Amino acid sequence: MSSPSCRSPTRATRSPAFKPLLDAIDLTGTVITADALHTQHAHGVYLRERGAHYIAQVKANHPGLFDCVRHLPWREITLDHHDRTRAHHRLEIRCLKTVVFAHIDCPDARQTLQVVRWRKDFTTGRFTIERVYLLTSLPPGAATGAQLAAWVRGHWKIENLLHHVRDRTFREDDSKIHVGHLPRIMAGLHNLAIGVHRQDGHTNIAAALRHTARDCRRPLTALGLPG
Structure with missing residues (x-):
């Protein structure tokens, strides 16, 4: 697949606690999930040097990188995994696709992921669709679609349990x-x-x-x- 080169952000890190927090932990063979704040070249280099793989989200605050990954021909890419859950008066369907993409200037980036979430709230009747894009250093075949989906969903669970509460409850x-x-x-x-x-x-x-x-x-x- 040919594509223009996508450059990752090279500005200085805004998260001075990133390395000190992880320095005392053996990261060999681990998979670190991160939100868009940590989708930075220096963080990717650090994790790979420590023997860890990463799954990092890409958002519009990195416009060049975001445009590259979201304009891939996702409709032509085969679905790798999907699941359906119904709880708390809500139906949610999640679909994951992966594609090997060698034109991204991120440390050892090997694959791009798209996760689409359909959500129906039975209480309000509201229906929403969300598309999320991520990068990973995991090579093709190193993890199944179900494993990738579980890691991504686990990261969102942390977001909901901590950051969402800080944003909504503590404003x-x-x-x-x-x-x-x-x-x-x-x-x-x-x-x-x-x-x-x-x-x-x-x-x-x-x-x-x-x-x-x-x-x-x-x-x-x-x-x-x-x-």
Whole structure:
């Protein structure tokens, strides 16, 4: 398949904790999933040097790379995997396609993935379609379509359990805290609150926060401190 060269972002990393977080972990033979923030040349080089493979999402904040992968002839590519789930008053169908693509200037990038999600909410009647594009250093045949789909879905589960809660419940995107280390400190406190409540068995973090706020002794109890 011929295609114009696609260059990955080469700007300095915006995630200074990426390498320090992973330095103490043996990454040999692992598969690291990452969102579009980490779709960076330096991060890909680091993971491959540590013996890990990556699956990284490509979004419109990397316009050249995004245009290359989304304009591939996906309609002509054979479906590798699909699954269908029905839960929480919602039907979701996910389809995954993979294609070998050797014209991407990303460290050892071997395949491009497209995931299409059809979602029907029976409560509201709303129907949505979402297309997601990813790159991976895994060579063809190293993982089945089902394995790739499970890794991608596992990453989205983390997004829903943590980042989605931070965005919706704590409204981090609307925060006016932008000075120095304060945003990182607040993010750490939000992560702590989410982790403590999930450890206590709460699945609805917003409801758990409301419950805890009604009594000044409850936050101390949740942290295992005398009230």
